[in-house]
Amino acid sequence: MDSPFSGLSSRQFGKLIIALRSEGADPVRKGRPWSLPLEDRVLLVAAYWRTNLTLRQLAPLFGVSKSVADRIIDHLGPSLALQQRKRFRKDTVLIVDGTLPPTRDHSVAEESKNYRYSTNHQVVIDADTRLVVAVGRPLPGNRNDCKAWGLSGAKAAVGRATVIADGGYRGTGLVIPHRREKGQAELPAWKEEDNTSHRKVRARVEHAFARMKTWKILRDCRLKGDGVHHAMLGIARLHNLTLAG
Structure with a gap:
């Protein structure tokens, strides 16, 4: 059972x-x-x-x-709760993205881009193993990812490891896609190739979210206070155990 x-x-x-x-x-x-x-x-x-x-x-x-x-x-x-990794090899590549679980406790949630009261969770995975290595503390869902990255503690949790992210993390020092400069019609071919490779690797964190959201509490969390944080950390641990075999 x-x-x-x-x-x-x-x-x-x-x-x-x-x-x-x-x-x-x-x-x-x-x-x-x-x-x-x-x-x-x-x-x-x-x-x-x-x-x-x-x-x-x-x-x-x-x-x-x-x-x-x-x-x-x-x-x-x-x-x-997930025991978050504290040390990483020098060649470790991580991927970060934010997810917005709808949360009914309005003291910890705010209306976000999904038009529901949500909390912003910064989730970091290992690009090779696809295991979750860190989960930031939840912030109100109206916080954008570039601010949530630092405020949630996710940035401090990964130290100096190389981290890949999407374009929403501009100004954070993370590895993000190339963007066209002002007045530039299109990117050079080598930058387009970099972006294609970047998208393929970064998609792994989206796949992790898809697996984690089979846990229905992350679609409509009724828990109060730290409950949504404990649920996210617990689900991350169970997700890792499932992947590890």
Whole structure:
């Protein structure tokens, strides 16, 4: 039952549980213990992120109350967060882009170019492995990518690594496509070839977004406060585990 919701094979799911226990996600609690074992709690969180069912709909599937399901998500969601990479090889090439998950908590979201209240998440992937290596903190969806790159912490997370981006990151020092100068009718052939190569490589981050957005919570997030950030980081970790095989 774990694969449809977590996207992981039974072997991968088992490795995740072992890793979570080693990270302290299942400590001995004082007082009343959890009504579900860690495996089922992880599955509950994954099912919530994957289906975006309301807690009133989801809780009976696991035989718990709505309030228990809510506490499990609040407690375990942060524990599933991606451990962002801190060091990169000198020849590492990364790709960054922003995505705008619609978010109902208007205290952290703003109306964006998709005409919905959204949060801007800067997501960085490794161009070779296509694994997510960093996710910036969410900013209001009306922040453009060139500002969100620095303000979200994504820039600091990747240090001096080479980063490819689209034309929305002008002035950031990232590798972006060539643009025509004022009065220039067309680009030289070598620049057009560079841009073609750039588009093919940069498309990999769009493919990562497409896979991550199979998790329906990123299409309409009802979580408040840091909930959307925890969901994005958790989904990034599960996405990486799926790719790693």
